[in-house]
Amino acid sequence: METATEAAGSAAAASATTPARVALVGVHGFGTHHLRNLQRLQAAGSVSLVAVADPQPPAPGALPPSAAIYQGLEELLTATRDLDLVIVATPIQTHAPLALAALATDAELYLEKPPVASLADFNRLCTAAARSGHGVQIGFQSLGSHALGAIEELLAAGTIGTLEGISATGRWVRDRAYYTRSRWAGKRSINGVDVVDGVATNPLAHAVATALRIAGARTTADLASVETELYRANDIESDDTSVIRIRTASGLPITCALTICAAESVEPYVTLQGSAGTAVFHYTEDRLTVETAAGRTEETFGRDDLAENLLAHRGHGVPLTSSLADSGAFMLVLEAIRTAPPPAPIDPACVRWEGEGDAAHAVVVGIEEALERAGRQHATFSEIGLPWAVAAPVAFDIPAS
Template sequence: MATSPSAASQSGHHGHAGHSAPAARVALVGVHGFGTHHLRNLERLQAAGVVELVAVADPQPPAPGSVPYTAAVFPGLTELLAATPDLDVIIVATPIQTHAPLGLAALATTADLYLEKPPVASLADFNTLYEAAKASGRSVQIGFQSLGSHALAAIEELVASGAIGTLQGISATGRWVRDRAYYKRSRWAGKRSIDGVDVVDGVATNPLAHAVATALRIAGARTIEDVASVETDLYRANDIESDDTSVIRIRTAKGLPVTCALTICATESAEPHVTLQGSRGKAVFHYTEDRLTVTTPAGQTEQVFGRDDLTENLLAHRREGRELISPLLDSGAFMLVLEAIRTAPLPALIDGAYIHWAGDGDAAHAVVVGIEEALERATHEHATFSELGLPWALPARGTAS
């Protein structure tokens, strides 16, 4: 469901050595879109003898040669489960609005679940899924791949050491380009709901969800109880229901501000990053590259870290009891953000005078004029677009229109 580094870069730590357990029997639900990443990763793990991909399910047949000939192919999870006993792990990489029913169906089996992000499309569904997981005793890993980065432990040590002084705030910046074809690729793209079913496919909940999730993890906000408040300032330049240019401002239970300024209407795509703002310096984490840059009065250092693969981590959890990197419960803070976006007023349409279209036809993409500077100001000042008084933004609360 999201752009991610290659399987090779995700696997800074493989964890194959010394395993003596038989290969885990795995089923994959959803073989297109981000499901193709899982197919490649499972091919790697199967070659290493760690897993056996025994079955896949998708209403659209897999691309020729993309699935091992030994794996059975089914049109849906119901048919797969009826014909495939004794699964160890079920991976769900399907459209957002299907995560809740498919996740619940998987938890009704004896298999553990790997569920792509976002976990589900509402806080109510999250609570239902969590209760089902607790009742079943099964483990659930959520596909926030960036949380497997070894940089996160280094960042924790950096903050604890006081190298950048007192941590004053955290920001996440994402500037990507998505064209008209992006919103035509599926019927749920850019939708808040379909036929009364929540989708919530906005910039902060799908394409740049990792920016939000990574910032929250660094801030120590994992569960629902770790978040004090969430404010949203949502806009759209494209002809869609959901937001494509937004500021999400979170305050943790410990009072730390976390501001996420995100767009898929940039002039050009740039690597998203999370910035730790300290009283004596700053640290910038480019999470898709596992690259950490630290700036203090003593100078600047940069390091690239390895990464644990979340599928391997789930397998190690099953075999050895290793701690899950991205368990369902720890998605609670992110789900509060999603819920705030889901229940917010419709994103405001940006005046066409402040939108430039680059390219032609389905390859054309919207560019919000001055968006790069707006994102920089929002994260630096921990301010919404409205509070910055941008000409295309809604008046700030208490401001005359």
């Protein structure tokens, strides 16, 4: 029986003679990552980038000669036939309509994270995907890490004892320019259209998604509760410093303590708290550290490319690494944030600004220790008694399955 790895290799070999026809929607922002990846795959003979869509023209020389350029997806789909894969890397609020349009074709869909901006849109998209029969891959690239398989093995072996909890810790820096780069940055909504561009739903969404995956929480049925405590140091609508506390259907606590108002950016990490040790996964580096009474080990793993996995799924039925259905648990977290009260402003006396002009960034004083305590104790900022934490955790009413 052919393994997933062998099938992926077979798909790549097959596509070397018949490259998959790919369209990319959104060539700026994270779309530039997809352009680089498609360039690599096209050089290998796996794909042919036949068209792109973006209201802003791509940079000169950014595209291969094979790629036609269109203003929007509708125009692209009208002029382009026999697509195998559509990649959508556009602002969050555009994901739902663009994904639905792509699913009306015969192509597989790669949709950047977060999938959509509301649970209602997620349910509509799931219905459309099931009706189309096409694969939908969500761009949580960290889920392609081979470290996740190693984590499953160490948990099964009892290496760190009984898993008692999981925490996700993220502290990044984002300056004023980050919020002026586009009209949707830092918005909860625009003209009544949901955006939900907060710390846990966009810049550090991978921290949440990775913690959920390690916990075995994939679908909407896998969560028992979600609580949010949202704050902002910047003059924005959305949260930039927050705690999300989750309990899975099996009773496992997951606490995500996240900020983009740190003194310096540090690689985010997910900590597995065991009865006999800990494992720390730095997911951007695919690096796993395990500490027990027997000592400390560290290993760096490889990672599967999600676009290649999607093509192997189309050609050989290989299971998707980050399927739409498996993002259901994440979407419950997003919905809890979307429906929560607006984030509470952090007292300016507890915020210092570093840098000048658009390069200036807010630093919440003492945030590094606060994030560690929140994750370790599975407590919110108000529960650990921070002076600026004037909100209280808000429980989300999880819809019946």
